[in-house]
Amino acid sequence: MPAEEGKILAVSSVSKRFGGLLALDSVSFEVQRGEIFSVIGPNGAGKTTLFSCLVGTYPPTAGSVRFRGEELKGLRNDQVVARGLVRTHQIVKPFRDMTVSDNVRVGVLYGRLRLRGAKARERVDEVLSRTQLGHRAQAKAGILSIGELKRLEIARALATGPEVLCLDEVMGGLNPAEIQQAMALVRALRDSGLTILMIEHHVHAVAGLSDRLVVLNFGKKIAEGRPAEALRDPAVVAAYLGDETKEARA
């Protein structure tokens, strides 16, 4: 655990309404500095919507998001990034016509650090090597494999110089070896001082990595706590497996 303790992100009573659909219903939780904090839940539970509300992709309908004591609600996405809170996308969004290196450079030039010249080049190289994309630096992003694209999502977000990194299903679609690799990367990022907030479906990864987690279902928080306890909570089991039916595990 890093030396500096204390809450870095406080989400209180955040709701998001899309027309008649209440995608998030008064969700609250706090993330401590240096934690790996997971957000889990069945498909459509509102996890990605939550991330979008945190970083300002769109504003929450109600509630507040405080990052290092500062209210984020009302800030645009780029303003939130400049303060040190950044997210990746579950459906990867590479700049396909750009090289991998230029993809990362966007984050370096525009994020919180806004480096220029030699310092920017160093940062790009450092991020590429940390995410094991160095050998692909000059390849066009459009030709990367899904595993590499997921790492590129992390690399670009990391390049912005965040304090809190929100990872949206960076292990989806990866093979077991790549998942091991990704878990090691997430751990290394936390050990370097970052706070990680992650959405993940892969139960092994969630249980193995998370310090704490919240469980969402139909936009509501149904459980919170350490993975061992929260994953055994009857409400969570019911949400994933169904109340009475014995459908196959997801």
Place this chain on the structure above:
Amino acid sequence: MTGLLRRHPALLPGVLFAAFLLLAPLFAQRGMLNDLWNMAFFVVLATAWNLLGGFAGQVSLGYSAFVGIGAYTTVLLANAGWSPWLTLPIGAALAAAFSVVVGLPTFRLRGPYFTIATIGVGEAVRVIASGLEFTGGSSGLRMPAGTFDFNANYYAMVVLALLTLALVAWLQRHAFGLGLDAIRQDIDAAEALGVPSTRAKLQAHAISSALVAIAGGLFAVNFQFISPGSVFDFRLSLTIVLMPIVGGMGTMTGPVVGALLFSYLQIKLLASPVLRDSYLFIYGGLLIVVMLFEPKGIVGLWERLIALRPRRQAPPPVGEVRRAS
């Protein structure tokens, strides 16, 4: 200069052409200089438009508004006793201010919706200029006598074209250009990495509209007469978009190639009584061919031809650095 050329040998034809344009008045006939002026004019329009349309991917069909604002500012102020040269920065500033006023609402729209909105803006400005008393209505305005100096105007347009190319190339190579490229490829991803997309689009719009307005001011001086039908014409807006598309959007050479081709076609066709009104028709045909076979325009076709040619030497190393930050 020589160092720059050694690092970027592709600049050599450009430097030679620039030298030719600057030295042409020493040996060329007036008719040829007129054609070269026309080429430089279209190079400015196409290259400036490409900053927003090609690099940032925001296709505006309303750029005649900026040509017109520049032209009308020059004529109105010149008739009030100003030197035409001093009117150029005023026209540029007015066009940039107007581009922000237009951009704030329209940049909320994406893709074709933005393009359609800009058609409306361009047409609205034309209708307003045709209806107002002080702009001379639909009959237009004349420059005061004694404001025409062909050589000065020729040099001014050539220098403006070279400065426009240098400025856009410089912007493209720095953080601003990378941000525009990110916006074009995926605006949500760009914002998620901290690119302030609306501000970047407004800046690109303002810079390109200011350059276009200066060209419009020089247009007014060169022809000594303007009307809504000449500078606010929708066909002019269309021409400004067609040149970079046919040449190759989002590249430095594409808009130049498109502008040279377009001005050449226009000059040849205008000289022929049968074909004089058909240049847009022919250009439309070219556009269809380009869209069907190579969306990256003539520059894209050229690059494909180069790639087909059997290689005599090893390909450049993979680690070649394309863009300095």
